[in-house]
Amino acid sequence: MSDEECNGGAHVPPQPPGPWLAEYAPERAQRYARVRKLGAGAFGEVSLLLDTWTGVHVAGKAIHVAAGGASARVGGGRGGFWGGGSGGGGLGGRAAFEEPELPKPIFRELMALRRVAGHPHVLGLLDCYPAAGDLVLVTAFCPSDLELVVDRAIAPLPLRAVACLGGMLLSALAHIHACGLVHRDVKPANCLVAPDGRLKLADFGLTRPLDERGDMSHQVCTRWYRPPELLYGARRYGCGVDVWGAGCVVAELLLLSPLFPGTSDIDQLHRVLQVRCQPVKGEGGRMPQLPRTCAACTHR
Numbered sequence: 001m002s003d004e005e006c007n008g009g010a011h012v013p014p015q016p017p018g019p020w021l022a023e024y025a026p027e028r029a030q031r032y033a034r035v036r037k038l039g040a041g042a043f044g045e046v047s048l049l050l051d052t053w054t055g056v057h058v059a060g061k062a063i064h065v066a067a068g069g070a071s072a073r074v075g076g077g078r079g080g081f082w083g084g085g086s087g088g089g090g091l092g093g094r095a096a097f098e099e100p101e102l103p104k105p106i107f108r109e110l111m112a113l114r115r116v117a118g119h120p121h122v123l124g125l126l127d128c129y130p131a132a133g134d135l136v137l138v139t140a141f142c143p144s145d146l147e148l149v150v151d152r153a154i155a156p157l158p159l160r161a162v163a164c165l166g167g168m169l170l171s172a173l174a175h176i177h178a179c180g181l182v183h184r185d186v187k188p189a190n191c192l193v194a195p196d197g198r199l200k201l202a203d204f205g206l207t208r209p210l211d212e213r214g215d216m217s218h219q220v221c222t223r224w225y226r227p228p229e230l231l232y233g234a235r236r237y238g239c240g241v242d243v244w245g246a247g248c249v250v251a252e253l254l255l256l257s258p259l260f261p262g263t264s265d266i267d268q269l270h271r272v273l274q275v276r277c278q279p280v281k282g283e284g285g286r287m288p289q290l291p292r293t294c295a296a297c298t299h300r
Contacts, residue, residue: 028129032060032138044134048141058126059141062134063106105205110137112204115179121172123192123202142192142200146249150188153256165191166250168199173246176201177239180210184220186245188252210238221245223268224258228276231269 032049035057039046044063051058113125127138146165149157169191176183184206192200206220215235221227227244229237251259260275262268 028127029131029136032058032136034060049138057141059139061137061139062131063103063137065130065133065135108207109204112181112207115181116176116204119172119175121168121199121201122175123200139202140194140200142194142202144193146188146191146193146199146253149193150252150256156256157253162250162253165199165253166246169201169246169249172199172201173239173242176207177210177242181207182210182237182239183207183242183245185222186242186249187222187225188249191249223265224248224261226268228269228272231265231272 031051031053033052035048035050037045037047038059044061046059046061049058049060050056110125116122117124123139123142125137125139129136129138169186173183173186181204183201183204185203186201190201190203192202194200208216216237219230221230221241225245225248227237227241230241248259260268260271262271
């Protein structure tokens with residue numbers, strides 16, 4: 001089913017191109033006028049901005065640039081972070097910053113956004129610019145998300161609408177996985193809804209490359225949407241953790257309440273096993289050797 005069919009045949013307005021400027025320029029920040037504050041997160045404030053060049057409302061996340069510590073360097077290196085020369089273009093140029101550093105989750109999100117850019121159901125980066133010691137990330141403005149859709153629903157959602165939303169989410173995940181990444185935080189609050197009704201998957205702060213060597217953390221994915229292998233403490237996993245989260249999101253759209261609202265990791269696993277009955281056994285009918293298998297299985 002096409003996006004146009006999901007939107008009732010309505011015309012989808014064209015999105016402003018981006019990134020609009022390949023190199024930093026003083027007038028870059030002046031292009032955007034702040035309208036109002038939308039919210040605040042762990043790394044900065046999110047505001048509604050007006051692009052004075054196009055008249056389009058966009059969202060801007062202002063991230064404080066650290067002087068050092070547990071951060072990732074943006075400038076320096078070959079061509080800097082954003083592909084510019086060592087003396088000018090891109091975010092790596094000294095015209096924009098002097099040896100800036102970002103929180104590692106933000107740096108990881110920026111790198112992921114570069115790889116998944118261009119998909120209609122992924123919240124892409126439109127622009128970025130420095131302003132008063134902050135780095136402002138400009139994205140499309142999405143006034144709602146699936147968490148708000150569920151909270152404000154007064155009647156069951158039409159199956160056709162749930163199918164469209166679920167299809168758009170799976171389309172976004174298929175693209176992300178094809179780019180060699182795993183999202184690791186699929187939940188309703190990260191599934192934004194654009195003014196034209198399109199779903200856009202956001203928040204790539206926990207994203208990791210699928211081909212990255214070494215163990216990965218099992219303390220990812222919001223608990224209600226965390227798959228059993230992570231609850232068991234698995235350190236090696238793949239795209240399945242995102243697919244599990246997507247299934248929980250679709251179930252929540254149908255039920256208008258979380259499918260597994262656990263209060264702790266053990267309670268979460270208990271709720272999953274009540275539905276699934278028992279964990280999937282590996283070769284030879286044996287339980288997979290995971291760090292927390294014994295503690296979870298002996299809980300009553």
